[in-house]
Amino acid sequence: MARPKDKAPIRKQEILEHFYKVLRDEGLERASLAKIAGSMGVHPSLLIHYFSSKEQMTLALVDYIAELYSESYIGWVQEIADPNKRLDAILDMLFSRDWMEHVDQSVFHACHYLGFHNDEIKSRFKAIYGVFREPLKEEFKSLMELGLIREMDAGLLADTVIAMTEGLDFYGTVIGTGGRFRGIGKELKSAALSLMAEGASGSGRETGVKK
Amino acid sequence: MARPKDKAPIRKQEILEHFYKVLRDEGLERASLAKIAGSMGVHPSLLIHYFSSKEQMTLALVDYIAELYSESYIGWVQEIADPNKRLDAILDMLFSRDWMEHVDQSVFHACHYLGFHNDEIKSRFKAIYGVFREPLKEEFKSLMELGLIREMDAGLLADTVIAMTEGLDFYGTVIGTGGRFRGIGKELKSAALSLMAEGASGSGRETGVKK
Amino acid sequence: MARPKDKAPIRKQEILEHFYKVLRDEGLERASLAKIAGSMGVHPSLLIHYFSSKEQMTLALVDYIAELYSESYIGWVQEIADPNKRLDAILDMLFSRDWMEHVDQSVFHACHYLGFHNDEIKSRFKAIYGVFREPLKEEFKSLMELGLIREMDAGLLADTVIAMTEGLDFYGTVIGTGGRFRGIGKELKSAALSLMAEGASGSGRETGVKK
């Protein structure tokens, strides 16, 4: 009993793509169902037909963005056999422009902002970080086992590196992504590496740099 | 011979405070003139009377927030005479919860987000960072002159530390500000210190941590 | 298998009729979407649904008025076979009260006025005169061919007669449409006829009436 073509998933995907574009180009306040429908050449009520409400549609958008990130992330790193080179490649990626360009920053921050007043969005947005954190944590774990970086809480290390990259991206949206941005990126990468180096100890370290 | 009270500055301040509150409690989309006026017990057109448009009011809000930050920043640090202790205090402040609470994070991110589609907001928002960056840079400069941290570009160091704190704050809005948050804070502080320590060199450092 | 009714043309027509009435009864300044919708027992946003903006609606109104004129104009004149009688009937119509009553004068002048600051309205309003001018010109042409009026530029003659009728209508809105109005109408008709009479020559005529 062949069911009639199930256009739903395709249409939904299509709608989310247009939502993304309108949100990117027009901003949160102007990203209305009418605008999105207009950009698709379709009637606004069709969007409701598929998502039942704008809020549901927004939730789906956050998931869609998480997917975009995971698509861009997985795979290519594993191809590098040498662990040192792999770590270097990962850090280069995280602390460079390329990384943040997989999803438009304004869309990313729109979703982040919406999380402040909507818990469901917040929790789905949070899921985005799972995409980064888990593989990163595993990577760090194996590097520790190989004795290439010092023993420490791998999850904490992943969190710290993520915080650094987020800080770089965020600050980049303020100061631009020119030479200054790249300079900061280098420093952050260096700082991250020093955390992994033997002898470093976040909790024990005294402030007095020289005595 | 008191001249007739010039209520404008007082009223404007008052309006911005209510704008801030409504924005914090209701979010961007619901922070309408009507809501703000309602929370003041005043007619919406009065806000227009003082700010002529919502956009102007929003610009003023960004300036207001910059002020909030600068009020919270200046002063107390200078009272610490010992440079090492002063650096420690500054870093403790930057990498802790307290710091980010001077301005509500959702309001801060609302303004940040608005900058994506409004250049005037963007440039005023950017000014917020001047409040942090310049004093921080001067602090680093004097520490270098005292030979307490290694010689490097003080502006770049300030930028890097700021990026770290922003990353911590941002990530904190996602994962919460519990133990994990504090752990990351410690690591970041440690990482920042290692950048300042003798022998560190961002650009020259090799990735291979151990060979 | 009647397809779902296309209510758009009917609704649009209906809206324009109400627009016309409100404009006539209340005047330009009070002819708001709310008033018009109110007079229809319908929600204001429905008018936007059909016309997308008040300006578009106003443009449609001008067209609607042009239609009203053309409906009232075409037809009945042709039924008069005798050319002399036909001319007389046309002039009687043009220089009488009846003529100007097909469209309310205040609505007519509202549209005319709006043309001063809106070129699109101006050009559509202009189109109203095509409705009169072309048939009038043709009429004059055929009368010339029949040798019943003197040879001259038929278009110029039509323009001149139209100017006279417009002057009568306009002045009528000032002095009222009583006996004085009718007296002027007779004089104008007579003046128009004299232009068509043998021997008259607009450009060559000397002012000196008697010497």
Add this chain to the structure above:
Amino acid sequence: MARPKDKAPIRKQEILEHFYKVLRDEGLERASLAKIAGSMGVHPSLLIHYFSSKEQMTLALVDYIAELYSESYIGWVQEIADPNKRLDAILDMLFSRDWMEHVDQSVFHACHYLGFHNDEIKSRFKAIYGVFREPLKEEFKSLMELGLIREMDAGLLADTVIAMTEGLDFYGTVIGTGGRFRGIGKELKSAALSLMAEGASGSGRETGVKK
């Protein structure tokens, strides 16, 4: 007892001039007290202070316009001694561009339009025509006494000529004031003259131009 400078009449005049300009440049709907005050560099409530309401101010504007016309009209005609030449000069003036430019047409029609829904405006607007009609009537009377134009109702003749000039002006706002406009002006002047010529008789004239 020297009274304090009575600025009222000067201020009122000044306000009306600005009202006129704003009305000319922006149109009825946008000619708000705020705009007018803004163009004067003055607070809106000052206009109310002098005129007590916008409606009163509008009435004053109509009077102001009547004055503009009468200023432009009186005087120079009397200097022409030869009655035939004087008549010619008057008609040339009435049926030419120059005449209608003493008051901006859009302002004139704004006032005219407002008369449709405001009797006080209507009656004051009507007064404008007294400015033309009375001198014109007197002129015609004296020409009749001199036997230079045929005996008829001088008031009716004045009305008819005025209707013609109004028709020309009105139609000119629609078709522009180029060659076509000037052609119509010539025809109307000629038609007016034919009404004054011996043998013409508005009421008695048969339509049949040639028999």
Add this chain to the structure above:
DNA sequence: GATGAATGAGTATTCATTCAT
């Protein structure tokens, strides 16, 4: 004489949504 504060009604338009088709 002139300003500024404040109001409240009113403006066109946008928005998400429902329902019938």
Add this chain to the structure above:
DNA sequence: CATGAATGAATACTCATTCAT
């Protein structure tokens, strides 16, 4: 599956006006 009709609440903003100073 998709559209169009219709709604009603909400939006920023304009307007004329009043009142106190």
